[in-house]
Amino acid sequence: MRRLAPLLLVFLIIAQPLVAAETVRVIGVQTLYVPGVYFAPNGTMIGLPSVLRVEGLYPGSGRVYFSTQPLTEVDTQAAARIAALIASIYAGADPLSVDWLVSLTSESPVVGGPSASAATALAMYAVLTGRRIPENVSLTGMIGVDGSIGPVGGIPEKLRAMARVGVKTFFIPSGEEISYEIRRVVEKHGGMVIERVEKVPVNVTALGEELGVRVVPVASFAQLIEEVFGVKPPRVKLTLPSELRDYLMRVALRYMSEAEGNASKAESLYQQLQKSLGGGLDQWVESRLNQSRELLDEARRALQQHAYYVAASRAFAAAIQARQALEVLKLVQLHVEEGVGVLPAARQILDELLNDTESILESVNRTLTALTESRDVNALQVAVGVFERVRLAADAVERSRVLYKNRDVIGALSEAVYAYYRARSAEDWAQTYNLLGRGPAYDTERLRETLSTFTGFAEMLVTYLEKLGVSNEYLAAAQGALNELYAAAEKGLPYELRLPIAIDAITYATLAVHAEYNTAARLYNASRETALYAYAVIASRGVKPILAASYVEAGDETHEPLAKLSYYTRASTILLVLYTLLATGRAPPAIESGEAPETPCACTGTPSTSTVVTSVQGGTVTISKIFTVTKTVTETKTVYTIARLENPETRAMIEALTAGLILGVAAGIIVSIARGRR
16 A cells, blocks of 8 residues: 555646636626416416526536426526527627526416516626616516517516515516406306306506506517616617628629529510410419519619618529529420420429539538538538528429429429529528638537527427417428427537528527517517627627628518518527627626625515526536525525536546546555455
8 A cells, every 4th residue: 555655646746737626606696576377277377476586607608507496397498598698698798608596486386488588688687797686676578589578478467466576667578568368257147157268458557557566568688678777788780791792792783684684585485485375374474574573673772772682682583583484484395396295394404403403502512511610600600501592402402303293393393493593592602701711710519509509499489389379380380490400410410500400490489479479560670689789799809790691681671570570580590609609708797897796685475495406517516505585585695616627638537547546546455455364
C-alpha cells in the first residue's frame, strides 16, 4: 500500500486543474398568481388560482426543469422551453446560459395546457433583466414561437379565480375580450328535470369591472413587457441587404422573360390547335395563360415598389403557369399531328421534364452537403431555404408519377412542370451563399438543443389541439411534418436539414390554433413585430438574415391573414435559431448589473408544498430543493457550488484514470492480504 501512495498523489496533482469548481448562483426569483381551470364532472369549468414560481440559475445550459403540484402534462413543459427562448431574445441573454427551476402549485387535480406559458416568459424576462413584476398582476395566454400571446379557453372562470385572490390587473390574449363561459342550465318540464350545459358569450372587460379587476388585452410579448415594465422594444423597418436586392431583381427579370416566352409559344400553339381542343381543355389553357399574365403584372408592380422577393416569386409563378399551358399543348400536338397516343405522348414529355429535374436536384444536393458541412450561420440559413425547395420539388415529382399511373395526364404534366421550376428555385437560392460569404461559425450542439425545443413545441401544440377535439387541414399538415421529422431523424439526416421540417411543423401547428380560434387577423401584426425585432437583433451582430427578410416581405405582400401569419412565423422561427447560435456567452443583464431581485408575492390561499428535483445529464450534478407556498411567499437566495468537468474528453480521461487507480489500489490490497496470510 505504501508504494501506491505516490501514485495516488500524482493522480490528484494531475486531476486537480482539470476539475473546475463552478459557482452557480440564483440570479432572481419571481412568484405570481396564474389562473387555471378544472373541468367538473357536470361539464362546466371552475377557475382555480395557481402559484407560479420561476427561479434562474447562472451559469447554466438552457435546461428548464418544470415541477407541479399535483400532476403535470407534457404540454406545460414544452411551452416553458419556448417561453425561455422568447424571454432571452428580448432580454438580450444567451438562452443556453441559464437553467430554470419552474414550479406551478395548484388546487387542480391535473396541471396541463400551455396557458401559463406567457406568464412563465414574463417571469423569466423579469429574472434575466433584474426587474420585478408588480404585485396583484396576473395573466393568461399561450406564448408562441413568434412572440404572440395566443388564445386560451376559460377566461371568464380564470378572471373570477384571480379576483378572489386579490389580483387587480389581468392580461388576456388580444381578441378574447368576448369569451365564452360554460354554464349549467337546469330546466323543469312537468315532473322531469333536464340538466344541460351551454356556451354563453361573456364580455370579459365588463366582468372585470364588476370584480374590480382591470382587464388588459395584449397581442405580443413586446406589448406585454411594455405594459408591465414600461419597456418599449424598438420598432424596426425591414430593409433587404443590397446584394440580395440586386440578385432577386435579376432572378425576377429572368423569370419574367421566361414567362413571356412560354406564353408566346403557348398562344401560337393554341391558335394552331384550337379546333382540336375539346372537353374544357381550351378553357384550362386559357385559364393558365390568363393567370400567367396577371402574375406578370404583379411582378412588374412589385419591382416598381422595390419588393424584390415578391417580384421574383410572382415572375416564378407566371413562368410555371405559362409552361404548364405550353406542355399540355405540346401533348395535344403530338397526339393530333403525329398520331402518338395520349399516354405515350405524355410519357415522352414527362421523361424529359423529370430527367431535367432530377439532374438539377442531384447538383443541388451536392451543394446542400457542402452547406451543412460548413457549420456557419450563413450556410445554415441558405441550406434551410434550399432544402425547403428541394422537398417541394421531390414531392411534386412523386405526385406527377402517381397521377400518370392514374391516367391523369394533365395533372401529371402540371406537377412535373412545377417540380422542374421548384428544383431551379432551389438552385437559385443556393447561389445566395456566394453573395453572403462565410458567416460566424456555430456549435452543432446548440443547433441540436434548439431543434429539440422546436420539435417539442410542435408536438405540444398538436397534442393540445387533439385533446380539444380540433380537426383542420393545418393540424393534419403539422402531424405530417412531425412524421417526416421522425423519419429524418431515423435516417440520420443532419440537424441542418431537419430544421426546415421542424419549422414546417411549428408553422402548421400555429396556423391550426389560430384557424380554430379565428384569431389570425388580430395577431399577425404581433407575429410580424417579433420577426422585425429579432431581425434587428441578428443584423446588429453583423449577420444578414436573408431568409427571414424574404419571409417578412412575402407576408407583407399577402392579404390573407393565415398566409401572413405563416410567413411571419417562419421568419421568427429561423431568427430564434440564429439568435441562439449567435448569443454564445451573453450573460443576462441581471448578472451584468449585479441585480438579482427576490420578489415576494402577496399570494394568499391554501398552503402547499412542491418539490423540485433536477439532474444534469452525465451524473455530474444533482440539485434537490423543496419550498413551501404559504400566505406570504418569501424567497431565499441560494448559491450552489458545483464541481463540473469542463469538457467530455476531460471527463472521459479522468474517469479512465480513476478506474485505473481504483483497480491498482484494489490489486495492491489483494496482494498485501495474500502476503499477510503467508
